[in-house]
Amino acid sequence: MPIIFMTCETRPVNSSLYVDTAPCINATSGHSFVITERLNAQDLWDSCRIELVVLTSSSIGRKDMNSSYINIHNELLYGFELSWLGRDCNVDFDTNKVNCLLVLWTATKAIFGIPCVLVFLILKLKKRHLSMYSVIEEFLQSHNNLMPIRYSYSNIKKMTKGFKDKLEEGGYGSVYKGKLRSGHLVAVKMLGNSKANGQDFMNEVATIGRIHHVNVVRLIGYCAEGSKRALIYEYMSKGFLDKHIFPKEGLISLSCKEAFEISLGVARGIAYLHQGCDMKILHFDIKPHNILLDDNFVPKVSDFGLARLCPLDDSSLALTAARGTIGYIALELFYKNIGGVSNKADIYSFGMLLMEIAGKRRNLNALAANSSQIYFPSWVYDQFSEGKEMEIKDATDEERKMTKKMLIVALWCIQLKPGERPNSMNKVVEMLEGEVEFIQMPPKPFLYPQDTPVVDDEDGSEITLSS
Numbered sequence: 001m002p003i004i005f006m007t008c009e010t011r012p013v014n015s016s017l018y019v020d021t022a023p024c025i026n027a028t029s030g031h032s033f034v035i036t037e038r039l040n041a042q043d044l045w046d047s048c049r050i051e052l053v054v055l056t057s058s059s060i061g062r063k064d065m066n067s068s069y070i071n072i073h074n075e076l077l078y079g080f081e082l083s084w085l086g087r088d089c090n091v092d093f094d095t096n097k098v099n100c101l102l103v104l105w106t107a108t109k110a111i112f113g114i115p116c117v118l119v120f121l122i123l124k125l126k127k128r129h130l131s132m133y134s135v136i137e138e139f140l141q142s143h144n145n146l147m148p149i150r151y152s153y154s155n156i157k158k159m160t161k162g163f164k165d166k167l168e169e170g171g172y173g174s175v176y177k178g179k180l181r182s183g184h185l186v187a188v189k190m191l192g193n194s195k196a197n198g199q200d201f202m203n204e205v206a207t208i209g210r211i212h213h214v215n216v217v218r219l220i221g222y223c224a225e226g227s228k229r230a231l232i233y234e235y236m237s238k239g240f241l242d243k244h245i246f247p248k249e250g251l252i253s254l255s256c257k258e259a260f261e262i263s264l265g266v267a268r269g270i271a272y273l274h275q276g277c278d279m280k281i282l283h284f285d286i287k288p289h290n291i292l293l294d295d296n297f298v299p300k301v302s303d304f305g306l307a308r309l310c311p312l313d314d315s316s317l318a319l320t321a322a323r324g325t326i327g328y329i330a331l332e333l334f335y336k337n338i339g340g341v342s343n344k345a346d347i348y349s350f351g352m353l354l355m356e357i358a359g360k361r362r363n364l365n366a367l368a369a370n371s372s373q374i375y376f377p378s379w380v381y382d383q384f385s386e387g388k389e390m391e392i393k394d395a396t397d398e399e400r401k402m403t404k405k406m407l408i409v410a411l412w413c414i415q416l417k418p419g420e421r422p423n424s425m426n427k428v429v430e431m432l433e434g435e436v437e438f439i440q441m442p443p444k445p446f447l448y449p450q451d452t453p454v455v456d457d458e459d460g461s462e463i464t465l466s467s
Contacts, residue, residue, distance in 0.1 A: 003072065004035040008048040019072065034072055148209045149221035153228045160188050167239075172200070172305065177235065185235035186220055190228075200305035201229050207281050207304040215269030217292055217300040233302070237295050242288035245360050256392065256399035258297055259357050263406055264432050265299040266291055270350055271425035273301070274343045279309045282317065282342075286349035287328045288356060317341045327364055328352045332418055335449050344418035347425060351413025355380070358406035377414060380407050381444045405436035412442045416449060 006018070007030045018033040033048070157163070159178035167175040173192035179185055191201055201224070208219045223230040238244070241262065247253040254262070266286075273281040283290075283304065290303040306323045319341050322333040330348035332339045355363055355377055363376045373379045383390065390403055409431045415421045420443065422428050431439055 003054050004050060005052040005054075006033050006035060006048045007031070007051050008033060148205065148219045148232075151221050151223045151230070151232065153223055153225045153230075156188060156190075156223050156228075156230050156232075159186065159232075163190070178232070180220075187233045187235050189231045189233065191230065201231070203307050204231055204304045206309065207307045211272070211277055211281075213269060213272045213276065215265045215299055215301060216272065217302040234300075236292035236300060238293035238297060240289050241291035241293060241299065241357075244293070245288060245357050246362065247360075253360060254297075254357075256395055256402055259360070260402045260406060260432075262291075262293070262297060262299045263354050263357050264429065266301060266353065267350065267425055267429045267432060269299070269301040270346055271429055274346070274425050275312070278312075280312050280343065282308045282310065283346050283349075284308065284323045285325060285328075286346055286353055287325050288353060291353070324349065327362075330418070331416055331449065338416060338449055339418035342418065343424065344421050347413050347421050347428065348415075348418075350425070350428065351410045351421075352377075354406055354410040354413065358403050358410065375447055377411060377445050378447075381411060384408070384441060385444075401436050405432065405434075405439065408436065408439050408441065411445055412439075414445045415442060416446050 005021075008018075009030045018035060021032040021034055032051075151159075156178075159180060160176040161178075163174075163176050165177040167177055167187060169175070173190045176188045176190065177185065178188045201222075204219065205222055208216060209222075212218060217236070218234045219231060220234060221232040223232075244254050245259070270283065270286065273283060281304075283301065284306040285303060286301070290301065292300045292302050294300065308317060308319075310317055317340070319333065322329060324330075324333065324345075328349040330341075330345035332341055333345060352363055359376055359380070361376060364374065365376070366374060370379075372382070380390075384404075384407075389400060390407065392400055392403060395403070409428060412431070413421055413428060422431065
């Protein structure tokens with residue numbers, strides 16, 4: 001079995017794996033220990049480094065871990081035995097010698113190779129984690145002017161009472177309800193395994209850590225302590241928007257006026273991200289689940305894990321991969337030939353969100369009673385083209401006009417080509433605040449570029465390509 005010699009800057013606390021070699025070995029820097037058990041990545045103490053790996057034939061059990069290092073030293077004196085079966089050897093009749101070197105080499109590789117590979121993998125795993133921690137720490141040090149407060153992990157456990165009240169759980173991690181010493185309620189998002197070397201965590205801190213707007217969720221603080229990463233937000237009592245526009249049985253849905261005010265608030269929040277800061281912030285994940293509501297149903301744009309910062313004068317952005325949620329992602333992120341990636345991507349996502357708020361249903365519903373209603377935006381456009389009004393139960397004329405305006409603005413935002421959408425979110429806000437009579441009907445929106453009408457060169461007639 002392998003015996004691993006280690007040097008640690010500090011003494012490992014309460015670890016039965018580490019056997020103290022003092023006074024047999026005088027470590028010039030730090031403390032010297034030896035491990036005789038199988039070593040897992042989580043058992044490797046942060047301040048320790050592996051100095052030497054040696055082999056012994058004997059197995060030193062856990063029952064001996066409290067004994068003196070002298071016992072381990074005595075085992076090392078015997079070294080390790082190497083044996084092989086005679087039938088694996090061969091005789092060279094020209095020299096009258098028995099050749100077993102190949103077997104010896106294979107056995108040696110097996111005995112030495114396996115422990116070395118294990119140690120290599122452990123060190124590589126630890127190095128990768130340490131690299132991620134150092135990248136995050138370096139980022140935080142270089143942004144020491146950030147407004148959010150840095151909390152320790154022990155503070156996080158106290159404010160959440162040991163993570164007692166879980167609000168929700170997702171692929172990113174879990175969200176818990178907490179309370180600051182001041183008495184203010186907060187939502188604590190504990191991040192799981194971070195992708196892209198902690199990029200999602202740094203995106204959140206770098207973007208909403210520097211801004212404050214009534215329609216953008218406020219980042220109060222964060223925690224970056226080893227593998228523990230958390231984001232502390234202001235608490236939103238009404239939760240996520242999707243719970244109110246796609247209500248389950250028994251829940252009261254939003255009124256037309258509430259839906260309009262929420263839509264207008266979200267539009268203002270995105271407009272601020274695009275043009276209200278010293279850097280343009282592109283969100284890239286506008287959807288109902290990323291909009292939070294406070295006590296008064298004031299909407300707050302949240303979740304900036306996919307956000308990108310770019311100069312205000314940049315008209316387009318180069319991305320290596322599409323980012324966002326299917327159903328809300330702008331098509332130029334998939335089809336590069338229809339236009340570059342810019343703030344128009346967020347405008348498209350907002351349009352899909354606006355359509356769902358106004359209709360109080362998913363845009364794509366394969367279970368729709370009428371096949372023409374499977375893709376809601378196309379059905380809405382056809383209704384308006386035929387001069388029909390949206391049927392809203394118990395709605396006043398003012399509420400019907402309000403809903404129609406939201407739907408027409410949404411149709412403009414989700415145009416296939418970026419150049420056919422509104423130029424900015426400020427323009428979208430202007431359209432929502434204006435009168436519906438002054439908003440022209442846009443072209444029909446298409447789900448894919450293959451659905452767009454193409455003009456035949458020979459007779460000028462239109463044909464449609466469908467996937």
